[in-house]
Amino acid sequence: MANLHIFDPVTDEEIVTATSLLKDLHGDGKLSFSQVDRLDPPKKDAIKYLDIERYGGGPLPYVPRRVYAYYYVNNKMPLYKAVVNVSEKFVISSKITPEGTVGPLQPDGVAAIEKAILDHPIVQAEIAKLKLDKHTYSHPSLGKLKYTVICEPWMYGTDSIHDKIPMIQAYMYLAVDHSESNHYSIPLKFSPVFEYLSHKFVRMDYLPSGADERFITETLPLSKIPAIVEYHPDLVEDYQPREGLKPLIISQPEGPSFNVDGSKITWQGWEFRVCSNVREGFAIYDVHFKGRSLFYRASLVEMTVPYLDSRPPFHRKQAFDLGDCGFGNTANSLALGCHCLGVIKYLDTRRSDMEGNPVLIPSTICMHEQDYGLLFLHKNYRTDNSVVTRRREFVIQTIATVANYEYIINMIFDQAGAITVQVRATGILSTMPNDLNNVTDFGTIVAPGVTAAFHQHLLSFRFDTRVDGDKNSVVYDDIVPMEEDLPHNKYNVGGYQKRSFVEKSGSVDQSPFTNRTYKVINENSINPVTLKPVGYKFEMPAKQMILASPKSYNVKRAHYATKQFWVTKYGEDQLYPAGEFTNQSQRDNGLVDWADGTDSVRNTDTVVWATLALTHPPVTEQFPVMTSDFMQFLVTPASFFTQNPALDVPLASNNFNKSVYFEESVNKSASCCKSNL
Amino acid sequence: MANLHIFDPVTDEEIVTATSLLKDLHGDGKLSFSQVDRLDPPKKDAIKYLDIERYGGGPLPYVPRRVYAYYYVNNKMPLYKAVVNVSEKFVISSKITPEGTVGPLQPDGVAAIEKAILDHPIVQAEIAKLKLDKHTYSHPSLGKLKYTVICEPWMYGTDSIHDKIPMIQAYMYLAVDHSESNHYSIPLKFSPVFEYLSHKFVRMDYLPSGADERFITETLPLSKIPAIVEYHPDLVEDYQPREGLKPLIISQPEGPSFNVDGSKITWQGWEFRVCSNVREGFAIYDVHFKGRSLFYRASLVEMTVPYLDSRPPFHRKQAFDLGDCGFGNTANSLALGCHCLGVIKYLDTRRSDMEGNPVLIPSTICMHEQDYGLLFLHKNYRTDNSVVTRRREFVIQTIATVANYEYIINMIFDQAGAITVQVRATGILSTMPNDLNNVTDFGTIVAPGVTAAFHQHLLSFRFDTRVDGDKNSVVYDDIVPMEEDLPHNKYNVGGYQKRSFVEKSGSVDQSPFTNRTYKVINENSINPVTLKPVGYKFEMPAKQMILASPKSYNVKRAHYATKQFWVTKYGEDQLYPAGEFTNQSQRDNGLVDWADGTDSVRNTDTVVWATLALTHPPVTEQFPVMTSDFMQFLVTPASFFTQNPALDVPLASNNFNKSVYFEESVNKSASCCKSNL
Secondary structure (H helix, E strand, C coil): CCCCCCCCCCCHHHHHHHHHHHHHHHCCCCEEEEEEEEECCCHHHHHHHHHHHHHCCCCCCCCCCEEEEEEEECCEEEEEEEEEECCCCEEEEEEECCCCCCCCCCHHHHHHHHHHHHHCHHHHHHHHCCCHHHCEEEECCCEEEEEEEEEEEEECCCCCCCCCCCEEEEEEEEEECCCCCCHHHCECCEEEEEECCCCCEEEEEECCCCCCCCCCCCCCCCCCCCCCCCCCCCCCCCCCCCCCCCCCEEECCCCCCCEEECCEEEECCEEEEEEEECCCEEEEEEEEECCEEEEEEEEEEEEEEEECCCCCCHHHCEEEHHHHHCCCCCECCCCECCCECCEEEEEEEEEECCCCCEEEEEEEEEEEEEEEEEEEEEEECCCCEEEEEEEEEEEEEEEEEECCEEEEEEEEECCCCCEEEEEEEEECCCEEECCCCCCCCCEEEEECCEEEECEEEEEEEEEEECCCCCCEEEEEEEEEECCCCCHHHCCCCCEEEEEEECCECEEECCCHHHCCEEEEEEEEEECCCCCCEEEEEEECCCCCCCCCCCCCHHHHHCHHHHCCEEEEECCCCCCCCCCCCCCCCCCCCCHHHHCCCCCECCCECEEEEEEEEEEECCCHHHCCCEEEEEEEEEEEECCCCCCCCCCCCCCCCHHHHCCEEHHHHHHHHHHHHHHHC | CCCCCCCCCCCHHHHHHHHHHHHHHHCCCCEEEEEEEEECCCHHHHHHHHHHHHHCCCCCCCCCCEEEEEEEECCEEEEEEEEEECCCCEEEEEEECCCCCCCCCCHHHHHHHHHHHHHCHHHHHHHHCCCHHHCEEEECCCEEEEEEEEEEEEECCCCCCCCCCCEEEEEEEEEECCCCCCHHHCECCEEEEEECCCCCEEEEEECCCCCCCCCCCCCCCCCCCCCCCCCCCCCCCCCCCCCCCCCCEEECCCCCCCEEECCEEEECCEEEEEEEECCCEEEEEEEEECCEEEEEEEEEEEEEEEECCCCCCHHHCEEEHHHHHCCCCCECCCCECCCECCEEEEEEEEEECCCCCEEEEEEEEEEEEEEEEEEEEEEECCCCEEEEEEEEEEEEEEEEEECCEEEEEEEEECCCCCEEEEEEEEECCCEEECCCCCCCCCEEEEECCEEEECEEEEEEEEEEECCCCCCEEEEEEEEEECCCCCHHHCCCCCEEEEEEECCECEEECCCHHHCCEEEEEEEEEECCCCCCEEEEEEECCCCCCCCCCCCCHHHHHCHHHHCCEEEEECCCCCCCCCCCCCCCCCCCCCHHHHCCCCCECCCECEEEEEEEEEEECCCHHHCCCEEEEEEEEEEEECCCCCCCCCCCCCCCCHHHHCCEEHHHHHHHHHHHHHHHC
């Protein structure tokens, strides 16, 4: 324990220490833990620690490690929030959260409610009405298979001020009796609602399956079950793997170019710590490039996924995948040669179960290098001499499975000081029943009888900036035409940059048609070449933000999703833009409060929040499993260095890269095959 | 010759046939060829040929091969345009182009004028005024180096109706006497103008070097020469290559997954032809995926680069890199293990020199496969079973060097029917003198005394569509909120898709905040699942279009650059959006005429034109050579197939991919090193 860095992920011992102390505190009450994880130290303490760690000047200060816990006592509201000093083993605080506060879902809690719902007599009675035993499915190789019902618990969402206990809306599906059958292909038309903690039945919702909210029917025997559109090779009928794909092997015979020392990574001038946690998946800390500070902390901090299907109860489909569930909690255990290629370093995540016991989720983060084409190149056309460098990248990847959907989060570092934040959405569309195959304009028919509704993904990335020092400012730069017919614009081709400062906490509007870019600058550090402050640029794609009405709960709960770029003054514990507790929340109590225009954000300790948005009208190519949809933004030096910081990257050569001519390879592999016979 | 496909690139014999016939035609006149290349067959003939080639139904029709040539006679205007039937060896037509038409620059023509300008007594006299022999530069390892002057010929651009003969504006720079010195680091302040054909001196321009157009000085002895910011490792002082980058080897022991048969490529369900040409670099033809037709022809067809610096003569800096020079003419010869990695197939380009002799530019196109992360993935959280596929890509790459700048054009195909069109801009910024180090808002000081002006790159990609058949329509789809408080939108979360048809030739406005996407659909082919027409989507980033005033020549000459997406009805020989002849053009005679709203474009033979735009305000990190700036758009199936067409891609496994744990690799490479000692 003595060797832990202040940012290192929570340990098993720390989880046990915290949950034991809290159990003791509550005596006879049975505690159900909703979430337990490490809490960052106060920033001022951390900064002191980091500066001494980096520059010396005394012994490393002692910074106690803290763990937070959300829990219920005796499976009842209210939700408690406690903070424990696990270094010195005492409870710092344990408080009841405000009335109606609901904690995040726990993986074990979800598994338990899923089973409870399926086993419940009312649900069983509803299932019995389908007369499933009259049907079987004959698979060409697997033979006769029965049908079975799958229960998919969903966060309940919000549509009233009255739902103040944790609830679950279960969407029910039909599958064949094989573990990998794609139940999303046959959505059923009833949807039981249960209490999450007590497992009490609340009511049965019947789902609309026509073009509007009115087409609702009672549960009747199924006369005919449509063919399930399967994705698993074991189930796809007459599955024939595509031919011709030859191995492409990525090897690093001399080892990788990165070093790992606990949570500390160094690679090609970069230094940072990568630390897993249950809510965000991971965060990076203390980011430096070529010895200069860039960010104190950076991570994905929230994603909301509102659906545009207004038919009740689908109107309540608005997941907060981080706040309601957690990307660490739902992280995939990544496998060698599958989720990333090359030489791979894996990191783990530790969570607490509902009882307070530590659970290991192995290999939730993979880190590796990749080649991504050319970094820079110039050919002197007079001599035909070229300077060519390859773009090597370092990738941190985590993948969360939140029920049907998969989110792949990549932070990609290049050799020239830039970070690409890339998100890929894959997995399976959330589907709605559509018996009559109605063509609608809010969803796409992705299989007979199945609609996938339009929806949005709005991800918030938080960058606690420390660009060349503690005090930063935020500007946005537009490129605009010069006024016409001026003496110095006689030919009307002139354009110039207009710089605007963000003076107060708030948001910046998107403006792609003036080429607007956001920059974090340091007014105390002037670039000796440009004679202007150094900076880092956020280059974001112009996108549609949250589409729901400002009157809707969707927006009240995710005000952050109304704007692309936010600036706040650093505030302790201000990490999550839709607030600390999002599950069944009534309103966003994050950015809407912190970015209210009160604080001055000029030349101070600033935090920027970048909303990456994807409006997703599904297409048939995305069913039964969707090819990754990409979105990304760039964080790049903008006159931060005095010249290209990658000039020292060694030139590309085939001695190093060992590529092969097609003709050679074809001949070689042909003779190879022959000799193998 | 009998084996040539109708789209195969021009051959040496064809060039000689064409230029010889034209020389014969003009008898005693000396011909200077400005450009010679293959001309596509008439589309109706080509379609007949392709359909019989693919589906049978008779012998392949005979389609004669044609070559076009632009040339001057006796190095004088006018410019001629001829078309030659090289199969039957006769001149189809030879015509004088309209008055003032200037042909594209020839690489040999540029080399000749560059030498002529430098050797010219007036220019030599101007150089002498600098008193360069008073200065030397001491390089730590190369010792004393003299200074020398470099001449960079530029297309003249346009600012009046009077400049009707081919002209060259030369920008002059200082370098040290070493072939790889970065002359862009010291721009000189005089700029001679010459006639391109006759090599006659026209006038000497003196360049403004202050904040506006007024700061012009005569050429004086240089009192002090600032340090050149070099990029070449031989010249960078005390160059130390960055340490720690280990080899990352991409190998395909069983050979590549693609087949090459002449110009025909097949890979993972894709079929198309890749054919080099001097103007576009390359075009792809007859594009099919999984047996279904997508495009007749697709290519980059133009790029204009207007500068926003309004100070004369910089206001005339507006390159048309394809029309004025040609991306095939300026293509790099790509080298194994440098410009792309793995198993590489190269293709060549053939051009004609000014005399009409064929010139081989070897290896101008490289084709290879790459891994780019995950294609799709789903984990069944109940069983922990995952379906994981890697995204293998097939890349066609060409790289053009147009003086200072490099453009990397990638067409990237995935296994699910999508094409990514990716452009990377690299190379060296075009620089302007700035003696007084004036901070301006139209340029960035990138080195002491050097400004790099803001500018734009506006690339036009043309897709001659054949989506599931000959007749296509174009729509744009917006996602918009439902009206509030309707009975079916009680909770105000609803949104829906609004489809609009492009009925007449013209452009579509950008609309990122309604998530607008452009789609080419086939109204005669209804997707049996969605019950709507099949389509392919163009997903383009919202960007600033050309910034100059509509009054300016910049816009008159590149009207296409005012809009992102254009739709026309197919017209024979309508290939280039700014017109066939762009060099010193007075107006765009391309899209502005073809997309004038006259033609109906619904359910007909349509062509779409996508303008990819980058406004580029330079930063210091982009000097002395810039790390690649990316831009891209996606062309993806949008309910074209009935389900994910990549379901048959084999699942990822480490048997196939042979990745390695970090710990293993570090230990292995450590012991490896030991045993090597």
